[in-house]
Amino acid sequence: MNRIAFFFLTCLLFFSACKLRVSTAPADKIIETLQKEYAPDKRVAVWNISTSPRGQTIVLRGETNLPETRNLLLEKLREAQIQYDDQIHILPDTELGDSTFGIVRLSVCNIRSRAKHSAELATQALLGTPLRLLKKTENGDWFYVQTPDNYLGWLDKDAFHRTDQKGLDQWLGAEKIIIQSPWAAITAAPDAQSPGVSDAVFGGILRKTGATKGFVEVAFPDGRTGFVAQKDQRPYRDWLAQPPATPEAILATAKMFVGYPYLWGGTSSKAFDCSGFTKTVFYRNGIQLSRDASQQVNLGEDIPTDSTWQNLQPADLLFFGTKTEEREKITHVAIYMGGGKIIHAAGLVKIESLIPGQPDFAEDRYKSFIRAKRILGADAETSGIIRLQNHPLYAPPAQ
DSSP, X not given: OHHHHHHHHHHHHHHHHHHHSOOSHHHHHHHHHHHHHHOOOTTTOOEEEEEEEETTEEEEEEEESOHHHHXXXXXXXXHTTOOEEEOOEESSOGGGTTOOEEEEOSSEXXXXXXXXXXXXXEEEEETTOEEEEEEEOTTSSEXXXXXXXXXXXXXXXXXXXXXXXXXXXXXXXXXXXXXXXXXXXXXXXXXXXXXXXEEEETTOEEEEEEEETTEEEEEOTTSOEEEEEGGGEEEXXXXXXOOOOOHHHHHHHHHHTTTOBBOTTOEETTEEOHHHHHHHHHHHTTEEOOSSXXXXXXXXXXXXXXXXXXXXXXXXXXXXXXXXXXXXXXXXXXEEEETTEEEEEESEEEEEEOSTTSTTBOHHHHHHEEEEEEOTTOOHHHHOOEEGGGOTTTSOOOO
16 A cells, blocks of 8 residues: 555656646747757857756756857747746857967868867868867867858867967058968078978968068968068958959969869868869959858859850859759859859869860769859848958958
8 A cells, every 4th residue: 555655646746847847849949940040050150059947947058159149049038938047158168268269370270070180171271360269178189160251160279379359450450461372382591492481372371571582571370480482472461452353363263273182171272172162262362252062152143044054154153963842952163164164173173064065064063053153243231242351350450
């Protein structure tokens, strides 16, 4: 009899507890809705929020780098009369202190999908590029970073010089040069035969400290110094202030890299993937594109196309992949050259034709073409295209 009574008492307590425990479903729905609106792409925004019940209270855990969206979440929970305990961690992590920026100190740094050198290469960043630091591993060897195009990934501590807002502003406001050759040597003296300090690739940025004998004296973000040949560089402010890009300039840049190798995750003139190639070409001409092909397709102006390609203009972006009635999946991007030809990175940077019967006809690309977008001349406010001279991580700070 005592066992039966104990069993019923246990069941009563269990069901009473279940009744007292609030459902997380309404809060989960609000979190999901905000994610779709403000953080639909996990490659460029952190929104890892979970819920758990504690009596009549919803406990919010996780992390985000979107504090305003977190505040909106709390507001909506209050409007829905949902009691909550906010334990959401806002990035950058407070453990970083004021030093929440990094400036790349290598010619090209490799940003990975996880905090280990064997992890997938997600993207790259070039010498002198500012980064936002969001958090670090427990041992401090890896940092979760965000590039100027908002791409997220893990970078080892030796790849960048860490600094605070003041240090970043000093870097942005300093007189600098940008590498204009596909590759350049930084030497210890103004002599091509002197010992090396580092290499640099197109787009690398260095502080200018002097000039002599056909060389420019430069300083790295970490304080190292060296010399780069005058012919390999251009004043940074001149590059930043360049007039709007033309189709001719885009194609001239693209053809510089014919024959360069393919590398998944590559965004430098050492090696490219398909979207890294298009991104680099437009970057040289003062325009920031998103990182991946499936992101770049959301930029610019839609251009109607048919098998004649007659509506296209040189420098338009062409996107390829698979398409059904339900969804479209973009897996490749190329630059249109005119006359049915494209230039793209696939195995290597090469020129091919989309016209059947041509000797360089790319049948696989012809069959997988999805859509075309116009970048040059597109309205900046509605197209998502950013000129680097207006980007806060490239433009000198306001005086």
